[in-house]
Amino acid sequence: MSEGKKSVYKPKPVSGFPEWLPEVRIVEQQWLDHIRRVFESYGFCSVETPSVEELEVLHAKGEVDKEIYVLERLHKEEGDKEARLALHFDQTVPLARYVAQHWDKLVFPFKRYQMQRVWRGERPQAGRFREFTQCDIDVINNDTLPLHFDAEMPAIIWEVLNGLPGMEGQKIQVQISNRKILIGLLDSLQITDEMHVTKVLRAIDKSQKIGYTNVNLEIDAVLKGHPKLDELHHRLGLFTGYVATRFADDRMKFIAYADSLDIDSNIFRAGVRELEAVIKSIPPHIPNDAIVVNPELVRGLDYYTGTVYETVFINDPTYGSICSGGRYDDLASQYINKKLPGVGISIGFSRLFSYLYEKGALPVGAKSPAHILMVLPSEEERATAAKTADILRKNGFNVELFHAAKKIPDQLKYASRKGTPFVWFPFADGHQVKNMTTGEQKPADPQTWKPEKENINEAA
Amino acid sequence: MSEGKKSVYKPKPVSGFPEWLPEVRIVEQQWLDHIRRVFESYGFCSVETPSVEELEVLHAKGEVDKEIYVLERLHKEEGDKEARLALHFDQTVPLARYVAQHWDKLVFPFKRYQMQRVWRGERPQAGRFREFTQCDIDVINNDTLPLHFDAEMPAIIWEVLNGLPGMEGQKIQVQISNRKILIGLLDSLQITDEMHVTKVLRAIDKSQKIGYTNVNLEIDAVLKGHPKLDELHHRLGLFTGYVATRFADDRMKFIAYADSLDIDSNIFRAGVRELEAVIKSIPPHIPNDAIVVNPELVRGLDYYTGTVYETVFINDPTYGSICSGGRYDDLASQYINKKLPGVGISIGFSRLFSYLYEKGALPVGAKSPAHILMVLPSEEERATAAKTADILRKNGFNVELFHAAKKIPDQLKYASRKGTPFVWFPFADGHQVKNMTTGEQKPADPQTWKPEKENINEAA
Numbered sequence: 001m002s003e004g005k006k007s008v009y010k011p012k013p014v015s016g017f018p019e020w021l022p023e024v025r026i027v028e029q030q031w032l033d034h035i036r037r038v039f040e041s042y043g044f045c046s047v048e049t050p051s052v053e054e055l056e057v058l059h060a061k062g063e064v065d066k067e068i069y070v071l072e073r074l075h076k077e078e079g080d081k082e083a084r085l086a087l088h089f090d091q092t093v094p095l096a097r098y099v100a101q102h103w104d105k106l107v108f109p110f111k112r113y114q115m116q117r118v119w120r121g122e123r124p125q126a127g128r129f130r131e132f133t134q135c136d137i138d139v140i141n142n143d144t145l146p147l148h149f150d151a152e153m154p155a156i157i158w159e160v161l162n163g164l165p166g167m168e169g170q171k172i173q174v175q176i177s178n179r180k181i182l183i184g185l186l187d188s189l190q191i192t193d194e195m196h197v198t199k200v201l202r203a204i205d206k207s208q209k210i211g212y213t214n215v216n217l218e219i220d221a222v223l224k225g226h227p228k229l230d231e232l233h234h235r236l237g238l239f240t241g242y243v244a245t246r247f248a249d250d251r252m253k254f255i256a257y258a259d260s261l262d263i264d265s266n267i268f269r270a271g272v273r274e275l276e277a278v279i280k281s282i283p284p285h286i287p288n289d290a291i292v293v294n295p296e297l298v299r300g301l302d303y304y305t306g307t308v309y310e311t312v313f314i315n316d317p318t319y320g321s322i323c324s325g326g327r328y329d330d331l332a333s334q335y336i337n338k339k340l341p342g343v344g345i346s347i348g349f350s351r352l353f354s355y356l357y358e359k360g361a362l363p364v365g366a367k368s369p370a371h372i373l374m375v376l377p378s379e380e381e382r383a384t385a386a387k388t389a390d391i392l393r394k395n396g397f398n399v400e401l402f403h404a405a406k407k408i409p410d411q412l413k414y415a416s417r418k419g420t421p422f423v424w425f426p427f428a429d430g431h432q433v434k435n436m437t438t439g440e441q442k443p444a445d446p447q448t449w450k451p452e453k454e455n456i457n458e459a460a
Numbered sequence: 461m462s463e464g465k466k467s468v469y470k471p472k473p474v475s476g477f478p479e480w481l482p483e484v485r486i487v488e489q490q491w492l493d494h495i496r497r498v499f500e501s502y503g504f505c506s507v508e509t510p511s512v513e514e515l516e517v518l519h520a521k522g523e524v525d526k527e528i529y530v531l532e533r534l535h536k537e538e539g540d541k542e543a544r545l546a547l548h549f550d551q552t553v554p555l556a557r558y559v560a561q562h563w564d565k566l567v568f569p570f571k572r573y574q575m576q577r578v579w580r581g582e583r584p585q586a587g588r589f590r591e592f593t594q595c596d597i598d599v600i601n602n603d604t605l606p607l608h609f610d611a612e613m614p615a616i617i618w619e620v621l622n623g624l625p626g627m628e629g630q631k632i633q634v635q636i637s638n639r640k641i642l643i644g645l646l647d648s649l650q651i652t653d654e655m656h657v658t659k660v661l662r663a664i665d666k667s668q669k670i671g672y673t674n675v676n677l678e679i680d681a682v683l684k685g686h687p688k689l690d691e692l693h694h695r696l697g698l699f700t701g702y703v704a705t706r707f708a709d710d711r712m713k714f715i716a717y718a719d720s721l722d723i724d725s726n727i728f729r730a731g732v733r734e735l736e737a738v739i740k741s742i743p744p745h746i747p748n749d750a751i752v753v754n755p756e757l758v759r760g761l762d763y764y765t766g767t768v769y770e771t772v773f774i775n776d777p778t779y780g781s782i783c784s785g786g787r788y789d790d791l792a793s794q795y796i797n798k799k800l801p802g803v804g805i806s807i808g809f810s811r812l813f814s815y816l817y818e819k820g821a822l823p824v825g826a827k828s829p830a831h832i833l834m835v836l837p838s839e840e841e842r843a844t845a846a847k848t849a850d851i852l853r854k855n856g857f858n859v860e861l862f863h864a865a866k867k868i869p870d871q872l873k874y875a876s877r878k879g880t881p882f883v884w885f886p887f888a889d890g891h892q893v894k895n896m897t898t899g900e901q902k903p904a905d906p907q908t909w910k911p912e913k914e915n916i917n918e919a920a
Contacts, residue, residue, distance in 0.1 A: 041858045397501075
């Protein structure tokens with residue numbers, strides 16, 4: 001390479017791996033802090049697991065149909081024998097493995113939250129994340145798990161989502177059902193073959209995406225020639241084709257409706273009773289239309305066995321669920337000979353965050369966490385400026401000391417470009433502080449200074 | 461597979477990928493919170509980059525000798541053409557790429573912190589991490605960067621490390637030098653060949669590990685037959701073989717010593733002057749033996765061009781550096797045609813945390829963040845218990861509602877096993893709260909209750 005001429009590799013964004021500028025990252029941190037605060041306020045403990053699991057752990061429940069990233073050491077040598085490692089694609093499999101592995105050291109019911117990145121080895125595609133953050137809460141118990149936890153989940157989620165900065169203008173709705181209701185409906189027609197049940201449920205799960213006509217065609221294909229097919233369509237019609245809002249003004253309406261139907265199946269009845277118990281446990285302060293029954297809801301994943309949840313924007317339901325979950329009777333039996341029922345829910349953090357970002361709804365402001373920029377009036381005054389900054393830091397403020405004794409207007413411009421709300425002047429003849437929002441500048445004592453009330457949120 | 465008999469895949473820890481039980485994770489979170497708080501108090505903004513970079517980005521500076529994990533999609537099909545992605549092995553390369561990519565949207569000096577996991581595709585080996593967390597701060601500027609930032613780095617690190625829960629019994633020492641000093645020493649003997657300089661510096665860098673005799677043998681091998689070899693050993697002897705504590709009581713002593721030597725090199729003199737400027741900028745509140753000059757220090761990495769740092773336990777220096785960094789004149793020139801000098805330092809978080817864990821020095825306590833366990837006296841009183849829990853949550857407490865109306869002693873036992881400091885009884889004839897540390901139980905009002913002073917840290 002000839003001297004003086006450098007080869008430059010111009011980097012570009014990697015499709016599916018988002019990153020944010022500092023001013024957006026600050027809001028992302030506020031979101032993560034808020035979510036964590038609410039989760040902890042209900043006594044959930046934090047767990048983080050490694051980014052990888054052994055491929056055998058991911059396969060323990062059978063073939064994985066998710067796209068997975070497997071790791072390869074770049075400098076691996078022939079003959080190196082190692083377990084194959086893959087990046088986790090969700091936080092439920094790692095939780096199951098964690099609970100099985102540390103079972104004797106955990107206190108049950110085990111209530112944990114987990115906020116980590118997960119990866120899907122998808123083909124690069126616009127709008128499709130290949131790395132994203134999920135925020136999960138789950139409760140796991142030995143042998144049995146009270147249904148009250150199934151009611152606690154959507155209540156927590158409602159509190160979390162409504163407290164996120166930027167969500168003020170969005171109306172979200174948690175939808176809830178119980179898988180046993182539709183499984184019981186099939187059972188009442190002697191459709192009990194596991195493969196048939198799974199395929200019918202998966203078809204129904206897609207109704208928002210593909211429409212009822214296509215759902216029905218799929219069901220016809222699965223149950224071709226089944227003597228009860230017509231009756232099945234009739235009965236499904238009793239539950240589907242209705243948006244959840246049908247029962248939005250009173251969750252108990254659905255229970256009365258289900259009880260009025262002539263569907264002979266113990267599974268069906270159990271599902272309705274479980275749903276009733278969950279509904280009755282939902283805290284009274286939550287508005288009726290914030291958590292509603294949606295009997296169409298099944299969730300695609302096989303492992304849910306009872307309560308299921310999804311969460312949609314009321315004004316944009318086609319965006320799909322931003323927060324989903326449910327109950328599983330059997331979390332970890334592939335790793336341990338124990339019955340460990342659980343219930344959990346997962347916020348699709350990155351999906352939700354970037355949705356609001358795209359809409360311009362996030363309160364994106366300062367490019368730095370500094371509350372105060374400390375002016376450096378001259379090199380001689382550096383010690384005073386540094387000491388003043390230290391005093392203010394001890395009082396809980398984030399203080400950036402300007403790095404060079406440039407002209408004051410240049411230093412003010414820097415604060416303004418970074419969005420720093422206050423600028424401090426450590427003048428020899430008395431300290432002053434300038435409120436960058438109002439432009440007001442007045443004398444101040446670093447030992448006792450507090451921002452005016454209207455700025456307290458920005459600066460305290 | 462026969463029914464009733466399940467195949468169980470017993471999971472085991474994956475070598476090099478640590479995970480913690482909830483009670484340790486709580487301390488880890490306190491550490492991360494504290495580090496972030498200090499970084500932000502100096503006005504550093506948070507940046508997170510994707511876990512991966514394109515292999516070409518990692519290679520932009522030439523072959524990478526670090527062990528790297530490359531990603532492969534499990535279900536990749538023949539002919540899928542995609543950029544090869546690899547997990548980042550540090551946070552400096554991602555920072556360089558980030559600054560180059562977003563250069564026109566950042567405000568300079570750009571002060572960022574980054575606390576993420578990084579990966580090294582090492583062969584599995586006891587005690588060697590393959591996934592670990594680093595906490596980095598760096599300042600990047602256009603064209604020039606004042607040396608004051610080189611002094612701010614160790615001051616921030618000193619504040620960070622001394623405030624970590626569990627570090628009270630540890631004495632750490634930040635060691636500082638300037639690479640130009642040893643490079644200038646070689647220059648004074650006309651040893652300027654880049655390969656020779658690099659190899660000699662790398663040999664000196666290993667002195668703590670391999671001892672001076674072996675360092676000298678390595679230098680002999682590199683410079684075999686060089687006419688100034690004997691003189692080099694003599695001059696190196698003036699700087700090495702001394703522990704940093706030689707200059708521990710007064711950092712300026714080293715400057716006087718270096719100035720007294722007859723070493724004719726502009727590079728050497730520039731290094732001494734830079735180090736002097738940095739030393740003089742170290743805030744006066746930092747004890748002399750907390751930041752000391754160690755002229756042996758060079759750091760193995762090529763990209764440092766001036767100030768360098770390492771941090772050791774004074775009582776266990778052989779554990780190696782827990783926090784290292786330095787100045788680089790040229791961070792991102794492989795990605796952008798700009799001169800972007802920077803200075804940064806990185807805490808080896810996982811190494812440090814697990815070191816203290818192994819020593820039993822971490823304040824490991826409660827298994828949950830709950831301040832209060834709300835007793836459920838009977839199913840009839842569930843609504844009262846839930847409402848009381850809500851009131852206390854609004855007042856800032858983390859409250860776990862016990863899940864079943866079990867006998868009171870069972871509920872107390874649960875709180876005790878989780879380490880929850882207070883238990884609340886929402887009795888119909890008046891609320892009571894029990895302090896689990898003192899055993900004291902007394903009437904309390906959920907609207908106004910606050911923990912006694914001695915428990916305020918646990919519960920507020």
